[in-house]
Amino acid sequence: MRAALYLRISKDRTGEAEGIERQAEDCHALIKAKGWTLVETYTDNDTSATSGRRRPGFEALMQAVERRAVDVIVPWNADRLYRTPADRLRVVEACRQHSVSLHPVRGSGIDMTTPNGRMVAGMLGEMAWAEVENKSDRQRRANRQAAEKGKPWMTGPRPFGYERTGGTLVPHATEAELVRQAFDLITSGASLLSVTRMLNRAGARTTLGNEWRHNNVRVMLLNPLYAGLRAYAEMPPLGAKQTARSRPPVEARQLVPGTWEALIPEDVWRASVAVLRDPARTTNVGNFSAVRHLGSNLFRCGRCGDQVDDQRSGEPVMRVNYTNPRRDGERGHRIYKCQRCHTSRRADPVDAFVGAVVAARLDRDDVADLVAINRANGTEVAALRREAGELRGRINLLPDMLADGDMTRDQFARANRRAQDRLAEVEARLTEAGGSHVLTGMGGPGTGKRWLESDDMPWRRAVLVAMVEVVLHPVKTGRPKKGEQVDPMTVEFRWAGGLANVG
Numbered sequence: 001m002r003a004a005l006y007l008r009i010s011k012d013r014t015g016e017a018e019g020i021e022r023q024a025e026d027c028h029a030l031i032k033a034k035g036w037t038l039v040e041t042y043t044d045n046d047t048s049a050t051s052g053r054r055r056p057g058f059e060a061l062m063q064a065v066e067r068r069a070v071d072v073i074v075p076w077n078a079d080r081l082y083r084t085p086a087d088r089l090r091v092v093e094a095c096r097q098h099s100v101s102l103h104p105v106r107g108s109g110i111d112m113t114t115p116n117g118r119m120v121a122g123m124l125g126e127m128a129w130a131e132v133e134n135k136s137d138r139q140r141r142a143n144r145q146a147a148e149k150g151k152p153w154m155t156g157p158r159p160f161g162y163e164r165t166g167g168t169l170v171p172h173a174t175e176a177e178l179v180r181q182a183f184d185l186i187t188s189g190a191s192l193l194s195v196t197r198m199l200n201r202a203g204a205r206t207t208l209g210n211e212w213r214h215n216n217v218r219v220m221l222l223n224p225l226y227a228g229l230r231a232y233a234e235m236p237p238l239g240a241k242q243t244a245r246s247r248p249p250v251e252a253r254q255l256v257p258g259t260w261e262a263l264i265p266e267d268v269w270r271a272s273v274a275v276l277r278d279p280a281r282t283t284n285v286g287n288f289s290a291v292r293h294l295g296s297n298l299f300r301c302g303r304c305g306d307q308v309d310d311q312r313s314g315e316p317v318m319r320v321n322y323t324n325p326r327r328d329g330e331r332g333h334r335i336y337k338c339q340r341c342h343t344s345r346r347a348d349p350v351d352a353f354v355g356a357v358v359a360a361r362l363d364r365d366d367v368a369d370l371v372a373i374n375r376a377n378g379t380e381v382a383a384l385r386r387e388a389g390e391l392r393g394r395i396n397l398l399p400d401m402l403a404d405g406d407m408t409r410d411q412f413a414r415a416n417r418r419a420q421d422r423l424a425e426v427e428a429r430l431t432e433a434g435g436s437h438v439l440t441g442m443g444g445p446g447t448g449k450r451w452l453e454s455d456d457m458p459w460r461r462a463v464l465v466a467m468v469e470v471v472l473h474p475v476k477t478g479r480p481k482k483g484e485q486v487d488p489m490t491v492e493f494r495w496a497g498g499l500a501n502v503g
Contacts, residue, residue, distance in 0.1 A: 003036040004070040006061055008044040008080045020045050023076040026105045031074060034103075039070060058087075065094045077106045078124050085126075092118050143232070148396070150230050150258045158207040159225055161263055169225075169260040176263050178204050179226055183264050185459075186221055187271040194456040195221070222250055222276060227269035228262030229255045249277075255392065266388065292457060293334070294351045295470060301338040302473030302492065336472060345472050345490075353486040354470055357493060359448025361467060391423040469494040 005027050009019040020043060031038055042064075044057040058081075064070050073095070075081040081102070082088040095102060095112030102121065103109040110124075111117035152169045161179035162169040182195045192214050199212040206216055224231050231253040251273050334347040395416065402412040454460055464470075471492040 001034075001036045001071040002039045002069070003031050003034075003072050003074050004039055004061060004064060005031075005041040006043075006057065006073060006075045006081050007041065008047060008055070008057065008075075010046070010048045023080070023105075026076055027074050030103070030105050036072065036074075040064060062090070062094060065098055065100050068098050070100060072101045072103050072109075075102075075104050078102065078104050078110075078121070080104075088122070092121055148232075148256060150256050152225065152230065152258060152260055159223070160204075160207050160220060161226065162260070171261055171263060175204065178202055179220070179263050182217070182221060183226070183268050183272055186275055187268060188459075188462065190459040190462075191456055192218060192221075192276075194459060218276060221272045224250055224255060224269055225258070226263045227266045228258045228260060229266065229269075230258045231255055251277075256396070257392070293347065294354065294457070294461065294464065295336060295347070295472075298461060298464065298470065299336055299350075299354075300469065300471045301341065301343055302471045302490075303341050303343045304338060343472075343474050345475065349486050350472065350491065353488075353491060354464075355452055357491075358464060358467060359452050361495075362448040362451055362463075363445055365444055388423060388426045391419050391426065395419050395423070467496055469496075 005024065007020045007023045007027070009023070024041070028038070042057040042061040044055045047053070047055050047057075061073065065073075073081065081104075082091050091102075092112055094100070096118065101109060101111050101117075107124070110121050112121065151167075154164060154167065158164055159169070161172055161175045163172050178199060181198060185195045185198060186192065196212050196214050196217045199217065204212065206212060210216075220226075231250045232255075251270075335344045336347050336350065337344040398407075398412055398416050398419070401407050402409065407415070451460060451463060471494065473490045473492065475487060475490050
């Protein structure tokens with residue numbers, strides 16, 4: 001008889017396939033004892049049979065059965081071949097149609113061509129599936145209990161920024177500070193690519209030893225673990241296919257205060273989530289600097305005063321445009337052009353002049369005064385954090401009060417709705433207050449040069465907006481002479497916080 005081996009284990013933590021080797025040894029011994037001929041071996045290593053995911057080895061085996069290339073299937077145990085009822089029915093029907101029997105190492109042979117054989121296969125399959133469901137129920141309950149107690153996940157890859165010690169998480173000696181810097185950057189207006197570059201330039205690697213990329217940086221910046229919060233959501237039903245769309249976002253899951261030390265405040269994490277979830281945010285990381293020019297839609301027109309474009313209310317009126325192409329076919333000069341009165345200014349010399357002035361301002365120590373002004377609400381933020389924790393604790397206690405008969409269903413519904421509404425309001429205020437000021441840590445010699453040479457245009461523009469409003473006034477008529485400098489009187493700087501102009 002032509003025999004086909006099927007080998008599978010659900011988890012191979014070492015990647016050395018030692019479990020597969022043990023199964024293969026026993027199966028080869030059975031085939032030799034029976035005098036069968038081994039025609040093919042099909043393997044699914046580190047692959048679950050209950051997750052609903054495709055098993056390449058299993059699919060290839062079913063194709064061999066359809067081709068009538070085998071007479072007997074030899075697994076180590078029947079539940080290695082099938083676990084879910086759908087897979088079991090598929091195997092039974094295919095074996096019945098093509099006269100293929102099943103002979104596991106652990107157990108007696110099953111003749112799928114007879115009613116009794118198919119009945120035995122069904123009974124064994126139902127027993128295996130019942131054990132899977134019971135194990136899943138125990139695991140769900142254990143996961144829920146651990147989440148309610150605020151215990152961290154202790155399986156899977158280690159979270160960057162933490163060490164696993166004594167059943168909990170402790171901040172990593174060097175990675176923790178990089179995590180804080182990453183959150184500060186993203187909440188202060190820097191791009192996701194800028195954060196990625198910061199981590200790679202610091203020599204950091206993911207906990208799997210890989211270079212940082214924008215997708216795993218995004219996952220890190222969305223993780224409430226760094227704010228000391230444990231996120232929990234019920235596992236999907238057995239056999240259900242999990243997709244990114246089917247799982248609720250982490251911020252929408254149940255959040256419980258964790259037992260480990262937070263690396264960032266909750267409001268900073270919520271600000272990071274708000275930035276990354278913003279539908280208006282540019283997601284084309286390969287072209288992260290979609291706004292390539294310093295003053296596009298930022299510089300105001302001096303002739304129109306503080307007026308804005310009627311079609312796009314709230315935006316400045318100076319936008320980037322180009323003059324007519326030159327005779328040699330090259331593109332014309334880049335200009336800032338008012339959309340209302342059509343006043344225009346050559347952009348390159350204006351950007352150079354504005355950049356030099358702002359860089360000179362950044363080299364002075366008094367830039368930190370603007371940060372202090374924006375940090376005046378620290379007391380309110382602390383109170384919001386305490387209230388959010390109290391509300392979550394109250395929400396978690398309400399189901400127990402209902403179960404103990406301390407309140408009716410109507411009382412529970414009203415109390416839960418009021419607490420949830422207030423928590424949503426508090427979380428929204430925390431999100432608003434959690435953004436790191438873009439000027440944090442800036443100021444002093446060398447800061448201006450770092451700003452000028454940065455290739456992160458969104459961050460450079462965020463710094464500009466935090467410091468000054470630039471107004472471009474009309475210049476004298478006529479074509480500017482070659483090498484002519486910008487007239488400082490035609491560029492007005494309205495410094496934030498009452499800062500004086502650079503003398």
